Amino acid sequence: MALLHRATLRPSKLELLASWLPGRPWYQGPADADVVTRGSYRFDDPAGEVGLETILVGVADGPVHQVPLTYRGAPLDGADEWLVGTTDHAVLGPRWVYDGTADPVYAAVLAHAILGGAGQAEEYFEVDGRREPREQNMTIAGSGAGDAGMPVVGPVRRVVDGDAALIITDAVELVVVRRPVEGAVGAEGANLSGTWKGQPTAVPLAYARVR
Template identity: 65%
Template sequence: MALMHWATMNPTKAALLMAWLPGRPWFQGTAGADVERVAGYRFDDPAGAVGVETLLVRAGDGPIHQVPLTYRDAPLAGGDDWLVGTSEHSALGRRWVYDACADPVYAATLAAAVLADAGQAEEFFEVDGQREYRELTMSITGSGTRGADLPPVDAVRQVVEDDLTLVVTDSVELAVVRRLDGATAAEGAVLTGTWRGQPSPLPLAYARRR
C-alpha cells in the first residue's frame, strides 16, 4: 500500500525530469519540452523507507518513456551518477530522487513483480484521519508464478543504459523498457502494462534468474 500526501514538491517531478531526460541516451524528444505524465504505478518497499514510483511520461510530441524513480530521505550510497535531483516535499522534507534502475530497493520490487506477479501498490490519500482510495492509472501483470519464491536481490552490480536498460544483481538480471513503442524485447519473464489509450498489453520489463 502506498500512502500519498496532499503536498507539493519544489521543484516538481516534471521539472526534475524536464532537466534530466534530455541527457539520457535512450531519450527521444525535444530538449526543454514540457513533460506530461501519461500514467504510472508504484511498488511497496517492504521496509517502508523508500518510495518506488514508475512514471510513464511524454515530452512534447515524443514517444512515451518509462521512468522508474525512487525517493529517499538521505543520499543513496554510491548513487551520485544516478541522482535525478533533490526536491523539497512539503510534508516529508528533502527528498533525494534517483533513477531507480540503480537502486536495490527498486530492483527487488521489480523482480518480485515480474517473476512472482507481486503486482503494484494500492494508493491512498489520508484526509482528516481517513484513508481515501486513489484510482490507479494503469494495470500491470507479471508472467511469473504468483507467490513464487525469489532469491534475495541486494546490491545492484551494474546498470547499462540503453533502450532496454540492463540492471544486473547477484541473483537476477532485469531489463527495463525505456520507450514504450513495442519495438524492444528481451528473453525471460515479462511485466506488461495497460493504461488509458493503450488497451493491449505492452512489455514494461523483463527478468531472469542468474
C-alpha cells in the first residue's frame, strides 16, 4: 500500500524530468519540450522508507519513456550520477529523487514484482485521518510463478543505461525498457507488462533473469 499526501512539490516531478531527460542517451524528443504523464504505477518498500514510483512520460506525439524514480529523505551513497534532482515536499520536507535503476530498493521490489508476480501498490490519500483510494491509471502484471525460490537481490553492482537499462546484481539481472512499445523484441526471462490509456494491449515494461 502506498500512502500519499496531497502536497506540493517544488520543483514538481515533471519539472525535474523536463530538465533531466534531455541528457539521457535513450531520450527521444526536443530538449525544451514540456513533458506530460501518460501513466504511472508504484511499488511498496517493505521498510517503508523509500518512495517507489515509475512514471511514463512523453512529449507531444513523441514516444513514451519509462522512468522509475525513488524518493529518499537523505542522499543515497555512491549514486550522485543517478540523481534526477532534489525537491521540497510540503509535508515530508527535502526529497532526493533518483533514477531507480541504480537504487537497490527499486531493484529488489522490481525483481519481486516480476518473478513473484506481485502487483502494483494500492494507492491512498490520507485526508483528515482517513484513507481515500486513488484511482490507478495503469495496470501491470508480472509473469512469475510466485514467491517460492525468490532470490535475495542484494546491492546493485552495475547499471548499463540505454534503450534497455540493464541492472546487474549478484542474484538477478533486470532490464527496464526505456521506451515501451507494442511488438518490441523482448529480453530473456520473466517479464512485467502493462497497459495504460492509449495503450490497451499489454506491452513489456521490464524483464528479470535469475543468475
